[in-house]
Every structure is written in structure tokens, then in C-alpha cells.
Amino acid sequence: MLASPRAIYFLVALFVALGALYSVTTPLFEAGDELWHYPHVQWIARGNGLPVQDPRQKQLWEQEGGQPPLYYALAAASTFWIDTSDLQARLWRNPFAKIGVPLAYSNKNMIVHTSAENFPWQNTALAVHLIRLLSVLFSAGTVLLTYKIASELFLSLSPSLPLSISPSLALLAAAIVAFNPMFLFISASVNNDSLAALLATGALFLIVRLATRDVTNRRAFFLGIIVGFAILTKVSNIALVGVAIMVIAFLAWRRASRSETNHLATANQRESTRMFCFSSRSFAQIRGCRCQAIFATRNRLPQFLEFLRNVILFTLPVVLIAGWWFARNYFLYGDPLAFNVWLQKAGGRPPQTLLGLLDEFQGFRISFWGNFGGVNVIAPEWVYTTLDVFTLLALFGLISGIFIPKGNPPEGNPPEGNHPEGNHKGLPLPLLLWIPALHLAIVFVALIRWTLLTYASQGRLIFPAIASVGILMAYGLYELTFHASRFTLHASRFTLHVSRFTFHVSRFTLHVSSFTVFRTGSFTSHPSLRSGQAISRFTSHVSRFILHCVQDRQFHVSRIANRVSPLVLPALLVSFLFAFAVAAPFFLIAPVYAQPARWANDANVPNPVHIRFDAGGAQPELVGFQVAHSVKPGAALPITLYWRTDAPISEDLQVYIHLYDMEGNSIGQWDALPGNGLHPTRLWQPGEIFVDQYRVPVASPQTFPPLGRVEVGMARVGSPNPLAARDPEGNSITPVLTQFKIEVPWRVEDYYTRLWDFGDIFQMQFLRAEVIHQDARIPIAPSHTITQIANLAPGDVVRVHYALQARREPPADYKIFFHLLDDTGNVVAQYDGHPVNNRYPTSFWNAGEIVLDQFELVVPANVQRGAGALQLGLYNARDGARLEPQGERFDRVVPVGDHLEFERVEFRW
Numbered sequence: 001m002l003a004s005p006r007a008i009y010f011l012v013a014l015f016v017a018l019g020a021l022y023s024v025t026t027p028l029f030e031a032g033d034e035l036w037h038y039p040h041v042q043w044i045a046r047g048n049g050l051p052v053q054d055p056r057q058k059q060l061w062e063q064e065g066g067q068p069p070l071y072y073a074l075a076a077a078s079t080f081w082i083d084t085s086d087l088q089a090r091l092w093r094n095p096f097a098k099i100g101v102p103l104a105y106s107n108k109n110m111i112v113h114t115s116a117e118n119f120p121w122q123n124t125a126l127a128v129h130l131i132r133l134l135s136v137l138f139s140a141g142t143v144l145l146t147y148k149i150a151s152e153l154f155l156s157l158s159p160s161l162p163l164s165i166s167p168s169l170a171l172l173a174a175a176i177v178a179f180n181p182m183f184l185f186i187s188a189s190v191n192n193d194s195l196a197a198l199l200a201t202g203a204l205f206l207i208v209r210l211a212t213r214d215v216t217n218r219r220a221f222f223l224g225i226i227v228g229f230a231i232l233t234k235v236s237n238i239a240l241v242g243v244a245i246m247v248i249a250f251l252a253w254r255r256a257s258r259s260e261t262n263h264l265a266t267a268n269q270r271e272s273t274r275m276f277c278f279s280s281r282s283f284a285q286i287r288g289c290r291c292q293a294i295f296a297t298r299n300r301l302p303q304f305l306e307f308l309r310n311v312i313l314f315t316l317p318v319v320l321i322a323g324w325w326f327a328r329n330y331f332l333y334g335d336p337l338a339f340n341v342w343l344q345k346a347g348g349r350p351p352q353t354l355l356g357l358l359d360e361f362q363g364f365r366i367s368f369w370g371n372f373g374g375v376n377v378i379a380p381e382w383v384y385t386t387l388d389v390f391t392l393l394a395l396f397g398l399i400s401g402i403f404i405p406k407g408n409p410p411e412g413n414p415p416e417g418n419h420p421e422g423n424h425k426g427l428p429l430p431l432l433l434w435i436p437a438l439h440l441a442i443v444f445v446a447l448i449r450w451t452l453l454t455y456a457s458q459g460r461l462i463f464p465a466i467a468s469v470g471i472l473m474a475y476g477l478y479e480l481t482f483h484a485s486r487f488t489l490h491a492s493r494f495t496l497h498v499s500r501f502t503f504h505v506s507r508f509t510l511h512v513s514s515f516t517v518f519r520t521g522s523f524t525s526h527p528s529l530r531s532g533q534a535i536s537r538f539t540s541h542v543s544r545f546i547l548h549c550v551q552d553r554q555f556h557v558s559r560i561a562n563r564v565s566p567l568v569l570p571a572l573l574v575s576f577l578f579a580f581a582v583a584a585p586f587f588l589i590a591p592v593y594a595q596p597a598r599w600a601n602d603a604n605v606p607n608p609v610h611i612r613f614d615a616g617g618a619q620p621e622l623v624g625f626q627v628a629h630s631v632k633p634g635a636a637l638p639i640t641l642y643w644r645t646d647a648p649i650s651e652d653l654q655v656y657i658h659l660y661d662m663e664g665n666s667i668g669q670w671d672a673l674p675g676n677g678l679h680p681t682r683l684w685q686p687g688e689i690f691v692d693q694y695r696v697p698v699a700s701p702q703t704f705p706p707l708g709r710v711e712v713g714m715a716r717v718g719s720p721n722p723l724a725a726r727d728p729e730g731n732s733i734t735p736v737l738t739q740f741k742i743e744v745p746w747r748v749e750d751y752y753t754r755l756w757d758f759g760d761i762f763q764m765q766f767l768r769a770e771v772i773h774q775d776a777r778i779p780i781a782p783s784h785t786i787t788q789i790a791n792l793a794p795g796d797v798v799r800v801h802y803a804l805q806a807r808r809e810p811p812a813d814y815k816i817f818f819h820l821l822d823d824t825g826n827v828v829a830q831y832d833g834h835p836v837n838n839r840y841p842t843s844f845w846n847a848g849e850i851v852l853d854q855f856e857l858v859v860p861a862n863v864q865r866g867a868g869a870l871q872l873g874l875y876n877a878r879d880g881a882r883l884e885p886q887g888e889r890f891d892r893v894v895p896v897g898d899h900l901e902f903e904r905v906e907f908r909w
Contacts, residue, residue, distance in 0.1 A: 007171050008147045012140050015178040018581055019136035022188035024119075025585040027593050028090055028128055029111045030373050031189030032460070035091060036064040037072075038128060038190045042084050044069070045076035045127075052332065055344035060091070063345035066338045068325055070232040071192035078134055079127040086123045090116065094677045095717055096654070099374040102366075105636060105695035106676035108592045110374045113678065128190060135194035139187035142194075145201040146467040147174035149208050153432050153471065156212050165478070165566065172570040173474035177466050179577035181370040181584045186460055192234055193463050199230035200464040203240045204439055207247050211432055215251050220313040227314075228321030235337060236464055239442040244314055247435060252307035343454055352452050360457035368459025370580065372589050375458070379588060383580060390573045394473040397480030397569075401433075433475060436468030477569035596675040599689040605642045611735050613714045613723040618647040620681060620714060622735070623689055627710055630741040630844070636695035637740060641712060643674060644689045649681040652717045657694060659708050661701040662839050667708055667742075670696040673717075698742060705840035705851075706742040711735055741844040756887035756895055758874050761810055762842075764885070765850065766803035767893060769870070769902065771796055792859050792868070799856040800872065804835065806849050810842040813877040817899075820857060823866040829857040834877070841877075873899035 029035035039060035043051050051065035059065060092112040098104035117125045150170035157166070177183060187194050206223040213219075223244060230237035326336035333341045363371075369387050371378050378384075443465040451457045462469070602608065605624035612619045626640040639657060652673065659668030673680045674692050684690075698708065713722045713735050725735040756764045773796045792798075800818055813834065820829040834841045835853045845851065875882040882898035889895075892903040 005167075008144060008174060011147075011171065011175055011178055012144050015143050015184070016136055016140050018179075018184050019139065019188045020133070021585050022184050022589075023129060023132040023136065025589050026185070026188065026372075027109070027111065027113045028117050028125060030109060030593065032186060032191055032375075033064055034128075034190045035110060036060070036062045037067075037192065038124075038131070039087070040064050040067065040072045041075040041079070041131065041190065042087060042127075044072050045080040045084070050328075053338065053341040053345060055341060060087075063342050066342045066345070067192055068232045068234060068322070070229060071195040071234075074195070075131045075134060075190065079130055082123065082127045082130075084124045084127050086116065090124045094673060096672045096677055097374060098376055100376060102371065102376045102378040104376060106693070107672050108373055108376045109677050112673070112680055112683075113593065114683070131190045132188050135189060135191065136187050138194040138198045139183065142197045142201045142467065143174050143178045145198070145205050146177045146470050147171060149201070149205045149436070149467055150174065150471050150474065152205070152208050152212055153436075154475075156432055168567055169474055169478055169570065172567060172574055173470045175574040176470040176473055176570070176577065179574060179581045180368075180466070181577070181581045182368060182372075182460050183463060183466060184581055185370070185372050185584075185589075186463065193460065196230065196234035196237055196464045197466055199226060199233055200237050200240060200439075201467040203227045203230055203237075203244070204436065204467060207240075207244055208432065208435055210244075210251065211247055211435060215248060215310050217309070217313055220248070220310045221317060224314040224317035225321065228318040230464075231318065231322040232325060234464060236443060236446055236461070239439060239446060239465075241315075241318065242442055243435065243439045245311060246438065248310050248314065249307060252303055252310070255306075256303035339453070346454055348454055349452075354448070357448065357451060357457065360451070364457045364459045366459070368462070370584060370588075371458075371460075372584065373592060377588055377592050379580065379584070386576060390477070390569075390576070391473070393480050393569060394476030397476035397478065398472060401475070401479040433472070436465075436471050440465045440468040440472065473573070474570045477573060478566050481566040481569045593678065596679050596693070597691040599642075599691070602642070602644070602689055605689065607738070609737065610728045611712075611733070612726050612728075613653075614726070615649060615651070615653060615681075615714070615723055618645050618649045620645045620649060620653065620684070622712060625710075625712070625737050627738050627740055630743050631698050632743045633698060633700035636697050637668065637708075637710075639694045639696060639710065639712075641692040641694070642689055643684070643692055645681070645684045645686055647686055649684055651682070653681040653714050653723070654717050655692070656713050656715060656722065657696050658711045658713075659696060659698060660711065661703050661742075662705060662707050662709075663703045665702065667699040667701055668696045670694055700744060701742050705836045705844075706744045707739050707840060707844060708742055709739050710737045712737055739841075739844070743846075754887070755890055756885040756900065757807070758883035758885055760807055761883065762814070762874060763805045763807050764802060764900075765805055766801070766852075767872075767890075767900075768801045770799050770801075772799060773797075792863075794859055794861040794863060796859045797856050798829075798859070798870070799854060801852075801854045803850055803852050805851075806842065806845040806847055808847045810845055813841040813843045814874045814883070815877045816853075816855070816874055817872070818855060818857060819871045820859065821869040821871065822864055823868060825869075828860050828863050828868075831855045831857050870902035871896075871899045872901075 029038065040051060043061065043065075050069055051059070051061055053059075053063075053066050090111070092114075094107060094109050094112055096107045097110045098107045099110060116123075121129050147170050150173040151167065154166035154170050183197075203223060203226045206219065206226060210219055210223070227237070227240045227244060230240055329338040330336045332338075335341070365388065366378055366384055367375065369384060440462070443462050447456070447461050450461075599605075602623050606626050608624045609622055611622040613622075621644045623642040623644050625642065626638075628638045631637040637659065641655070654671055655674050657668075657670045658666065661667050672694070674684075675690065676693065679690060679692075701708065711734065713725060715722045725733050727733050754763055754765060755767060758764065771792065773793065798820065804816075815832055815834055818831040819827045822828050833855075835851055837855070840851065873882055873885065884898050885895040885900050887895055894901055894903065
């Protein structure tokens with residue numbers, strides 16, 4: 001199948017189908033810089049000529065108006081007949097779009113999308129999809145030309161590369177290009193990269209033809225035409241000029257060298273035929289023949305003139321086709337490349353070094369294989385890691401092709417066609433492969449230079465050289481597989497030789513032992529020698545057995561190595577890329593732009609709150625919410641909001657979510673259009689409830705307890721003032737929804753051994769009380785006896801310190817109580833509340849968590865003199881049910897029924 005001549009056409013058809021899939025999956029203007037490329041097309045289609053860049057004005061095309069015009073002219077010619085007056089309406093920007101932030105949960109859409117984009121397409125939607133199809137066809141030509149280039153290169157490498165492998169390897173090189181998900185994504189968009197890659201690949205094909213079939217006037221002139229159109233599509237294609245001139249110069253030098261060799265061989269032949277002459281005339285003839293050879297060697301003027309003619313024939317059409325564009329830029333902007341205006345529109349960057357660019361390499365590699373949307377939709381990291389592995393393997397393979405000779409097939413191996421080594425003759429990496437390598441290197445260096453000026457570290461910017469990438473990766477992986485196969489064969493042979501050596505050593509030991517016994521003349525008088533002979537015989541038999549096993553294993557290893565195709569690694573890469581390319585539209589791109597779910601009523605809405613916001617004629621309503629119970633610092637807190645409106649909303653309102661710790665410090669914030677930026681308020685339908693999901697990053701709190709609160713509100717887009725929030729009764733409120741826990745690391749400390757268990761939920765590990773009276777602190781328990789307690793008088797403060805551990809996750813909120821009773825049992829002072837000053841409900845505690853806390857109560861003025869009591873315990877905040885303490889008396893603190901009680905307290909004054 002891979003070697004079939006028709007396979008490439010099947011691959012091209014599959015590429016077009018995948019490109020169409022990407023086109024219909026990606027909403028309008030969500031592909032790269034499409035929202036700037038298309039206004040450039042529309043401007044030309046309306047007959048306005050070429051756009052003029054003005055850094056002082058906001059223009060729809062932004063910096064893309066400075067691109068060379070060929071792609072935009074072709075796109076305009078194919079869509080000029082379509083009414084695109086609705087372009088401004090389609091360019092409904094999302095003011096909170098997270099462009100270039102792939103880890104952001106929402107707001108990935110750059111544009112708000114409406115039903116006007118649905119099929120059947122009309123107006124701007126129709127024009128955009130037609131241009132996308134045109135771009136896919138351009139890129140399909142790139143895939144086909146990649147195959148043509150690879151076939152030309154690989155077939156010319158014979159016998160270094162077996163003829164039976166060349167067509168399949170060329171097809172795999174084209175497949176690496178075709179199944180690159182990022183290339184598919186860019187190809188299915190309004191972007192000049194598709195035509196730039198097509199023309200650059202076509203020019204590379206002609207350059208390779210020059211190298212394989214020599215330079216002619218016609219080929220040089222036609223190459224100049226293609227390169228001129230390529231430069232008129234994208235400035236980075238200027239790299240082709242350097243590649244072409246270098247190849248033409250090399251070919252001229254090679255022809256000159258061959259001519260010199262031929263002249264010298266002719267002169268030597270003439271000299272040898274006249275050696276029989278010994279006269280002075282004969283020596284003169286010989287001397288004249290030598291001078292003629294030297295003159296021919298040094299006379300390179302014809303070759304230089306031929307080189308100059310070829311260069312002129314090549315550069316003349318380049319200048320005629322693309323030169324006017326650079327002249328226009330010079331007269332308009334004072335810069336032939338218009339980089340000065342480009343940087344003013346796109347924005348420059350601070351001075352940067354090459355080492356500094358290494359920090360941006362991760363984004364470069366991701367954006368070469370697949371960074372979709374507004375450079376903010378990526379695959380899991382393991383996908384790019386796998387592709388990194390293939391890239392490194394291909395690089396190692398290319399290095400092995402340069403420095404490691406392949407040699408001839410070993411004797412006794414199967415002939416060419418059955419052995420992965422084929423009939424290699426020890427050639428290094430073939431010279432022709434340096435042509436795509438040179439093209440890729442020049443484009444990469446130019447990209448580095450451009451990245452030093454502006455933020456442009458995107459791998460897709462080397463797509464004009466994507467054919468070179470595919471060819472070099474396919475050949476590198478082939479080379480690596482070939483050398484791995486040879487290594488396996490040599491390793492198995494080495495094992496065989498080692499086993500044979502072991503066998504011969506054992507036989508030698510046996511013969512030495514037998515000879516020694518023979519010299520002694522008696523076996524019985526030398527029992528040690530007889531034992532040595534027996535051991536030697538046993539070793540010999542074991543070695544023979546091992547030798548047979550190793551020989552058999554080496555035979556199977558050799559057969560496996562012979563049968564493993566050297567195309568296995570390129571095929572694995574193509575398979576992985578194909579799976580990635582098919583999965584990306586369904587699992588990466590489409591979910592990002594999916595509209596939020598809608599409900600007909602609020603019957604199933606959790607945590608109803610019905611908070612309304614004053615927005616003029618309409619009152620958008622927060623019906624309910626869901627918030628995660630806990631979150632780790634630095635992670636994102638999942639929040640789901642349920643919205644509804646009673647009337648159409650005529651303006652865009654934004655949702656804000658603020659997170660605060662218990663001291664009111666901000667620990668998180670998120671501002672967005674509703675529906676993850678996809679469902680702004682102007683699209684809301686009255687009475688319809690939609691589900692709005694968020695992920696808000698949470699910072700580490702600086703206070704204890706580690707709880708946060710969620711506040712949700714609305715405001716007009718661009719306004720710093722929130723809309724007034726009201727409860728169902730119409731009262732003005734602060735729209736605080738709930739609390740959540742931040743899972744900060746906590747340290748378990750054993751203050752004391754276990755004191756008392758409160759059921760199977762809590763454990764009291766530490767308890768101490770003190771009385772503050774006349775600026776003196778006198779402990780009550782457990783470190784002092786009751787006789788040392790000072791008199792309690794009105795105004796005295798009793799402070800309790802304790803450590804409470806959750807034995808398991810508390811199923812509900814439990815409050816702690818501390819009661820001061822008089823001699824009649826009446827409560828004269830009390831503390832009832834959640835731990836940590838009523839701010840840390842136990843429902844947020846983790847299993848095993850220990851909380852240190854303190855509270856205090858004041859002795860009232862009307863307390864009667866006499867005996868009193870102090871009681872402490874825990875109860876369910878919902879139903880008041882107390883937890884019974886279990887344990888022994890500890891220093892006059894005794895569990896009594898459903899509480900702990902301090903023994904006898906006296907009220908005296």
C-alpha cells in the first residue's frame with residue numbers, strides 16, 4: 001500500500017477531508033490571526049487597493065495589513081461577489097479573551113459567536129469558509145510536492161537507499177506534513193501561510209531538480225518565477241533566494257571541478273603516449289601538453305560566466321515579480337520590509353538574548369505541533385513529550401547518517417530486499433539532503449532574528465519549510481532504525497562468539513586435566529586430579545548446551561532483525577500524528593466553543609439564592625450556585641452559577657467573582673462575560689436558565705482559619721461600579737454566596753496524650769483554663785489544683801485554651817459550649833459558637849486535623865456568692881444534640897454525662 005503510486009493521492013484526499021473537518025469545527029475568526037487576515041482580504045475585495053498601515057489608527061487588519069498581497073488578492077478574487085457588509089457584527093470581540101494563555105479555564109474565545117455563523121453559510125461566514133477551503137487546497141499541494149521532493153531525493157540516493165524503500169519513505173515524509181495537527185489547523189483558516197508553504201515547497205522542488213538534473217536556462221528562469229511569487233506571499237520566503245543561489249553556485253563549482261579533472265586526464269594521456277620521444281622536440285611537445293593542462297585547470301572563466309548567467313536568469317523574475325512590493329514599502333514607510341511599521345502595530349519587545357529565548361522554546365515546540373484557537377488551546381503535555389522523543393530520535397538518526405558508515409551487508413545475510421541494510425556502500429548523509437536542511441536552517445535563523453524584535457516564538461512560523469521538516473524527520477527515523485537493526489545483529493553475534501569462547505575454554509580445561517592424570521599414571525593415587533577432570537567434563541557439557549542455546553537464539557534474533565522494517569519508526573510517528581489530528585477537533589477544539597447548557601425551569605437548581613441585579617429595564621437573576629467544598633492553594637476553585645433574566649438585556653454585562661479570606665484580603669478574582677465568554681447578556685432569552693461554569697485560581701491565605709468566601713456580582717463592561725444586588729425581598733445586600741476551605745499544609749503535633757473522645761468524631765488532646773483577675777493569671781486546670789483557684793468576682797475573665805482533633809471528617813457543623821453555672825445550676829455566663837472565634841465550622845475540617853483554639857467568658861456583675869461550676873462540651877449546630885465525652889478524670893476535670901466539668905468553683909468577693 002505504501003509503495004503504491006496512488007497512495008499519495010489517497011493521502012492528499014485524506015488531508016483535504018481533515019482540513020474540511022477543522023474548518024467546520026473552528027468557529028469564525030478563532031484560528032490564529034484570522035480575525036486580522038480576513039479584513040485584509042475584504043478590503044481588497046471591495047476594490048480599495050492595498051491597505052496602508054497607520055500606527056496612529058486602530059485598523060481591522062492590524063499588523064497583517066503589512067503582509068505581501070498575493071494570497072489576499074487570490075482570496076479576494078474568489079469571494080468579491082459575496083456581500084460581507086456584516087463583518088463588523090461578526091467581529092464581536094470578547095473583552096476578557098485569554099489570548100495566548102493556554103492554561104486559562106475559560107474566555108478562550110476571541111469572538112462572540114451567534115447563529116449567523118450556522119450552516120447554510122451566508123455573507124461573511126460564506127466568504128470565510130470559501131477562503132478556508134482555498135487554503136486547504138493550497139496546503140494539499142504542499143503535501144503532494146513534499147512527496148515529489150522526497151521521491152526525487154530518496155531515489156537519487158540509490159544505492160545508499162534501497163529502491164524498494166524509497167517510495168514508502170517518501171510517502172511517510174508527506175504524511176508527517178499532512179497529519180501535523182497545527183498545519184491542518186492553519187491550513188483550514190484564512191492565513192497566508194498555506195500559499196506561502198505551497199510556493200516555498202514548489203521552489204524547493206525545483207531547486208532539488210536543479211541538483212539532480214542540472215541547471216538549464218529554462219529551469220533557472222522558472223525557479224525565479226516561483227520564488228518571486230513566494231516572496232510576494234510571505235517575506236520569510238526570501239530564504240529561498242539564498243538556498244537557490246548556493247545550490248547554483250555549488251553546481252557551477254562541481255562542473256568546473258569535473259572539467260578540470262577531464263582536462264588533466266587528457267593531458268596526462270597525451271604525455272604518456274609521447275614518452276618514447278627523447279628528442280628536444282618531443283620534450284617541447286610534452287611541456288606544451290602540460291602547460292595546456294595547467295591552463296585548462298586555471299581557466300574557470302566559462303564556468304563563472306555560466307554561473308553568472310544562471311543567477312541573472314533566476315533573480316530577474318524575482319525582482320520583476322516582487323521588487324515593486326519592496327519599493328512601495330520604501331516610499332510609504334521608509335523601510336523596504338516595512339518592519340518599522342509592523343513593530344509599531346504588533347508591538348516590540350525589550351532587548352533579548354539568545355539564551356533568554358530558551359524560556360520560550362516550550363511554546364515554540366507546542367505551537368509547531370498543535371496550539372489551537374487564539375494560541376490558548378493545547379493538548380495534554382504527554383502528547384508533546386512523545387513528539388519530542390520522535391524529534392530527538394530523528395535528530396540522532398541524521399547524526400548517525402553523517403558520521404556512522406553503513407558498510408556492506410555481512411556474509412550469509414539475506415540479499416537486498418530482505419535485509420534492512422540493503423546494499424549501502426558506506427556513504428555519509430547524502431549531499432542532496434543538505435538542501436532541505438539548509439532551507440530549514442535559514443528559515444529558523446530568520447525566525448530567531450524576528451523573535452528578538454517582537455514576540456513571535458511560534459513554531460508555525462517555520463511552516464514555509466515544513467516540507468524540509470517532514471523529509472528530514474522521515475529520513476532521520478529511517479537511519480536510526482537501520483543502525484538499531486545493525487546493532488541488534490552485531491550484539492547477537494558478539495554473544496555467540498562469547499559463548500563459543502567459553503566452550504573452547506572449558507574443553508581446553510578438560511584436556512589439561514586429562515593430560516595431567518595421564519602423566520601421573522594412576523587415577524586412584526590422585527583423587528583431586530580425578531575430581532578436576534570430572535568437573536571439567538561437566539563444564540564442557542554445560543558450555544556445549546549453552547552454545548547450542550545461544551546459536552539458536554542468535555538465529556532467531558537475526559531473523560527478527562532482518563524482518564524488522566527500517567520504516568517502523570517513521571510509520572509510528574505518522575500513526576501518532578494521525579491519531580492526534582483526528583482527535584483534536586472533537587476533544588480539544590469543539591469543547592472550548594461549546595455553548596453552555598440551558599434549563600427550562602429552576603426545579604433542579606442547587607442552593608437557590610434568587611439574587612437580582614439592577615440593570616435598568618431588566619433584572620438578571622442569580623438563581624443558584626455550586627461551589628467546591630475545598631481547594632488547594634494555587635489551584636482553581638470550581639464555581640457553577642445559574643442565571644436567568646425576566647426581560648431582554650440590551651447591554652453587555654460582565655460577571656465578577658471575588659474570593660476573600662477571613663480577614664477580607666483578596667485571594668482570587670475572575671472577570672468575564674457570562675457563559676465562559678460565549679453567552680453574553682445580549683443573547684439571553686427571558687425565562688431561560690443557563691449554566692455558567694468557572695474555575696477561579698486561589699492564592700494561599702495569610703490568616704487562620706484557612707477559609708475563603710465567595711462573592712459574585714455583575715457590572716457593565718468597562719465600568720468599575722458593580723450593579724446593586726438585592727435579595728428576594730428587595731433588600732440591598734452584599735452578594736456573598738458561601739465559604740470554602742483552602743487546603744493549606746498543616747502540621748500534626750501531639751500536645752498531650754489523648755484526654756477525651758467525643759464519640760468517634762473528635763478528640764480533645766489539650767485543655768487549660770486561666771482566670772484573669774487584677775492583672776494576674778492563675779490557672780484553674782489541669783496544672784494546678786482547685787485549692788489554688790483565685791476568687792471569681794464580677795468582671796473576672798475565664799479563658800480556655802484547647803486542642804481539638806477530628807478523628808474523621810465531621811459530618812456536620814459542631815459548636816463548642818462553655819458554661820459558667822451558679823450554685824442553683826443556672827447559667828450565668830456562656831460561650832457558644834464555632835471554633836476559632838466562630839469562623840471555622842467543623843464541616844471544613846479534615847480527618848486528623850488538629851485545631852488550636854481559645855475562647856473566654858466574663859463573670860457577670862449579678863452573680864451570687866457561693867459555689868459554682870464550669871462545663872464544656874460539643875453539640876450539633878443543626879439539632880443541638882450533644883456528643884458525650886469518654887475518658888478518665890484528668891486533674892479535676894471529669895466527664896459527666898454529655899459534657900466535661902471542672903470541679904468546685906467559688907464565687908467570692
